[in-house]
Amino acid sequence: MTDLNPGFFGRMSIAFGAFFGILGNASFAGRVQRLREAPHAPEAAPVAPQPPKPAAAPVQPVQPAPSALKEASPVAALQLLGLLQRDARFIDFVEEDIANYSDADIGAAARLVHDGCRAVLREHFTVKPVRSEAEGTRVTLQEGFDAAAVRLTGNVVGKPPFSGSISHRGWKVEDTRLPKLAPSHDASIVAPAEVEL
Secondary structure, three states: OOOOOOOHHHHHHHHHHHHHHHHHOHHHHHHHHHHHHOOOOOOOOOOOOOOOOOOOOOOOOOOOOOOOOOOOOHHHHHHHHHHHHHHHOHHHHHHOOOOOOOHHHHHHHHHHHHHHHHHHHHHHEEEEEOOOOOOOOEEEEOOOOOOOOOOOOOOOOOOOOEEEEOOOOOEEEEEEOOOOOOOOOOOOOOOOOOOOO
């Protein structure tokens, strides 16, 4: 059974996978968007349809506007992956079979990867918390809260207002500064092979 409340490294792995999946796969991005927009209350049992009530005047049904999904270009994801590889050896670390290494060896390698990832993040993105309150702070979410910015977890039933504790402040990218690429640049080569002479 999947852990519904993964730890920090589990969330980091999920976040990286989701980030690159969203940038590189429009279908996956659409599924994530639908999941984020879906109500987070438990599914209720189907209710038998009620007979229509007589209306005073005919009402035209409101047709929802079609939401066209944008095709995401994988170039930005590949570019970021290349930066993470260049400065943090991210792909090398993830692709390494670590089963035979000690926890101390893995921890030492993770420290180098962490430092490089942090450098890339700070150089190319301005990231701020979604919520300014400290984790553990009690908050009340009124009706109309931004469900894209705040995800409800735990026992989610009923309608707003919801009261709960902030378990994660969230992250929002306020600015992106990826380098410009030459038209001839092949973004799929995230790390060139090296030949020592």
